[in-house]
Amino acid sequence: MTSASQTLDSETLVTALKAAGEPTRLRILALLSESELTVKDMTSILGQSQPRISRHLKLLADANLIMRYPEGAWVYYRIAEGGAERRLADDLVGLCDPGDPAVARDRDWLANVKREHAAEALRYFAQNAAAWDQIRSLHLPDAAVETAMVALLGDRPVDRFLDLGTGTGRLLEVFSGIYRTGIGIDASTAMLSVARANLDKAGLSHAQVRLGEIMKLPMPRDSFDLVAIHQVLHYLDDPAEALAEAARVLRPGGRLLIVDFAPHSLEFLREKHAHRRLGFSHETMLGWTRQLGLEMDKVLDLGAGAGADKLTVTLWLLRDPRFNIAGADRGLETA
DSSP states (O other), rough: OOOOOOOOOOOHHHHHHHHHHHHHHHHHHHTTTOEEEEOOOOOOHHHHHHHHOOOHHHHHHHSEEEEEEEEEEEEEEEOSSHHHHHHHHHHHHHHTTTTTTHHHHHHHHHHHHHHHHHHHHHHHHHHHHHHHHHHTTSOOHHHHHHHHHHHOOOOOOEEEEEEOOTTTTHHHTTTTTTEEEEEEEEEEEEHHHHHHHHHHHHTTTTTTEEOOTBBSSSOOOOOOEEEEEEEGGGOOOOOHHHHHHHHEEEEEEEEEEEEEEOOOOTHHHHHHHSSSSOOOOOOHHHHHHHHTTTTTEEEEEEEEHHHHHOOOOEEEEEEEEESSSOOOOTTTTOO
């Protein structure tokens, strides 16, 4: 039996079909099924004026076939995330002949746009690599930390994954095999451009990134099975507030993975690299998360070796102990 969320009433269905039933709009659906794009991207690919493209996008968005995400002066568009509208969009795109000349041309131009995005990402990295490399030299290689994170979480599949302060989108790549839908949030439009280029290169169509503040997430409560905060808290004036937002969007039974530095005395990280906190102790993290009703599952310290200038990376894995049923109150213990 098809669920109500997977069906549309006749009037809504006709409206959606009318919105999609135009050559350019059908081509737009095909493009957005492969990648999220801006109006500028689509004018370049489709060879049409910005006002005309914007009109097509409005009709598709009004019919809920696509979603729009403002990001500073830009707006990114992508295919609907779920429900009957996503099903309809997928079916319409699937019926398109991939050998159709217009569709094939759009695919080639989309590849050109992605190459341009990748080149911009490389330029951004070149300008900022020195600062990152200096910090990375003080702790374990990223690959070792990522391996530890994967081992800590295990291979249990999750429906929805949220990466707070996603940066380059790396965790969306690392955990891509265990989630159905992944979303990365970051306040930097430059970093989001890098992340989009990386996700395109990795072919991760089930992951996306959005502009947002982790202190005020644009998501409803109880909406993610797994939330990660990787090397972000030490930049914040109020890390506890960010943890509260992460806990708010965590579903009953969901898990929160925090990765950050253990306490240290490297003041130059404050002076040169905008660190607000010089690491976090186990006691501090336990106190904050207990107040949020979360239970500490596992803690792992990863040391970089001897030396006063070496940083220890700590991994904290927490769990929301509520029953995994709708309407449960935070703090109820599972059986």
